[in-house]
Amino acid sequence: MPYTVPKLKDFSLASLNKAAEKLLAALEKEAAAAKDDASWKEFRDRWMARKDGILTSINEWLKSAPKESKRDVGQSVNQLKAAVEHTVEAAQQRLQNRAGELRLTAERVDITLPGIRRPVGAEHPVIKTINEMVSVFRNLGYSVAEGPVIESDYYNFESLNFPPNHPARDTQDTLFIARQESKPLRERLLLRTHTSPVQIRTMEKMKPPLRIVIPGTVHRNDPPDASHSPMFHQIEGLAVDTNITFSDLKGTLDHAMKMFFGSSVKTSFRPSFFPFTEPSAEMMVSCFICGGSGKRTGVGSVAGTIREEPCRPCKQTGWIEILGCGMVDPNVFGFVKDNGYDPKKVSGFAFGMGADRIAILKYGVDDIQLFFNGDVRFLRQFGASR
Numbered sequence: 389m390p391y392t393v394p395k396l397k398d399f400s401l402a403s404l405n406k407a408a409e410k411l412l413a414a415l416e417k418e419a420a421a422a423k424d425d426a427s428w429k430e431f432r433d434r435w436m437a438r439k440d441g442i443l444t445s446i447n448e449w450l451k452s453a454p455k456e457s458k459r460d461v462g463q464s465v466n467q468l469k470a471a472v473e474h475t476v477e478a479a480q481q482r483l484q485n486r487a488g489e490l491r492l493t494a495e496r497v498d499i500t501l502p503g504i505r506r507p508v509g510a511e512h513p514v515i516k517t518i519n520e521m522v523s524v525f526r527n528l529g530y531s532v533a534e535g536p537v538i539e540s541d542y543y544n545f546e547s548l549n550f551p552p553n554h555p556a557r558d559t560q561d562t563l564f565i566a567r568q569e570s571k572p573l574r575e576r577l578l579l580r581t582h583t584s585p586v587q588i589r590t591m592e593k594m595k596p597p598l599r600i601v602i603p604g605t606v607h608r609n610d611p612p613d614a615s616h617s618p619m620f621h622q623i624e625g626l627a628v629d630t631n632i633t634f635s636d637l638k639g640t641l642d643h644a645m646k647m648f649f650g651s652s653v654k655t656s657f658r659p660s661f662f663p664f665t666e667p668s669a670e671m672m673v674s675c676f677i678c679g680g681s682g683k684r685t686g687v688g689s690v691a692g693t694i695r696e697e698p699c700r701p702c703k704q705t706g707w708i709e710i711l712g713c714g715m716v717d718p719n720v721f722g723f724v725k726d727n728g729y730d731p732k733k734v735s736g737f738a739f740g741m742g743a744d745r746i747a748i749l750k751y752g753v754d755d756i757q758l759f760f761n762g763d764v765r766f767l768r769q770f771g772a773s774r
């Protein structure tokens with residue numbers, strides 16, 4: 389039998405309290421019965437609907453009370469109104485809390501289960517080589533400089549003392565950007581064939597003395613094979629100051645190679661030609677694979693015998709050609725003379741090496757393509773041991 393508001397005849401305090409007690413007991417019981425949103429709404433409307441809710445009905449008590457009881461009845465009615473509002477609200481809160489708990493239970497994860505094991509990444513062997521070589525020069529006080537991969541003819545060739553008809557500009561070697569015939573030659577864009585344009589770009593921005601190391605990607609129109617790739621990486625260096633001599637070049641590079649390959653390697657220089665250095669040299673390091681002997685020893689097929697075989701990386705010469713270098717040609721300084729590079733006052737040396745080639749030698753890789761075709765089985769070998 390659902391609760392209905394009784395008509396009061398006796399307005400004494402005792403009678404009022406009794407009626408209030410009954411009402412509150414019914415309120416609690418119905419609040420507890422509200423199990424979901426729909427039944428809570430029904431409950432709320434039954435008690436609080438403006439037109440015919442129970443709260444509206446108990447106003448009748450006030451209306452029918454005799455004058456001397458109106459104060460007590462009014463107080464009681466107000467208290468009951470507050471209690472009803474509070475209970476209705478609390479019932480809603482209880483339902484919401486329970487819904488939240490249910491959701492949490494549904495979304496619960498067992499944190500004691502083993503997790504998903506993600507493979508640990510590894511530094512790519514070429515990037516690792518670049519980072520190691522760069523850090524050798526950083527320790528010598530060099531800073532790192534970078535520049536655009538799409539370069540103008542001016543920075544890639546002209547300002548580096550490549551005359552207009554120099555064979556290096558040939559389309560067979562250089563990848564030019566198409567449809568630039570209407571532009572003057574020096575403004576035409578190409579994929580830089582070496583990192584050397586960054587030398588000029590840096591000298592335009594910074595006054596001497598200057599010591600920079602330049603790692604970066606370069607492109608040449610070479611069909612891919614075991615030792616060629618249309619995209620590869622270089623590391624260059626440039627030092628400019630007053631009184632820089634060829635001895636500084638030799639001392640710096642000899643120290644750098646010992647830092648990189650180990651203190652036992654020796655260096656050797658032989659004359660060469662580059663348009664932007666004069667004199668120019670190629671530097672070789674003693675073969676760090678065979679120790680300079682040109683021969684490698686291995687275990688022979690008969691137990692206990694030692695077998696000697698030719699060292700392939702150095703082609704049995706005991707020396708490996710590692711970089712090109714030289715004293716910066718005064719003509720190159722001529723292009724940045726206005727920024728303090730007066731060829732009569734400053735001198736400098738530059739060097740450049742192929743990062744991929746060094747990585748090939750260092751890790752005993754026999755095909756440059758392996759670096760770039762993204763085979764995880766190859767790259768995994770360079771990851772941390774697990």
Ligand SMILES: [Zn+2]
Binds near residue numbers: 680699701703704705
């Ligand atoms: Zn060797």
